[in-house]
Amino acid sequence: MPTVIYARQGDLVVDKLLSPISGELEKAKQVTFAGDSSGHPHRIAGEVLLRKEGRRTLVRLSEPRTLEHGRAGGHKPVTLEVGDYAIMPLRERGDAVDRSVED
Secondary structure, eight states, rough: OOEEEEEEEEEEEEEESSSOOSOOEEEEEEEEEOTTTOOOOEEEEEEEHHHHHHHHEEEEEEEEEEESSSTOOOOOOEEESSEEEEEEEEEEEETTTTEEEOO
């Protein structure tokens, strides 16, 4: 599934999918994502369609939504336009180790 990096909020990365998600998606409201290293919550308010695939969550938005950081004084909100996204904790590679990026 081809993607392009759309946004980053702390240790969470949002990839815009260049082709539509195939397969079943579930309705969900007030979706919360936890950053991998910090555990800080990141939320999308409102209803979305989604499916978990390992560490990433595939999300379809039928109207613009905002990804907000759940900690006071946290990262700026990110506007997500209509479309399909893959949202996942950001990982970095180096020193022969795969590790979480710290928020």
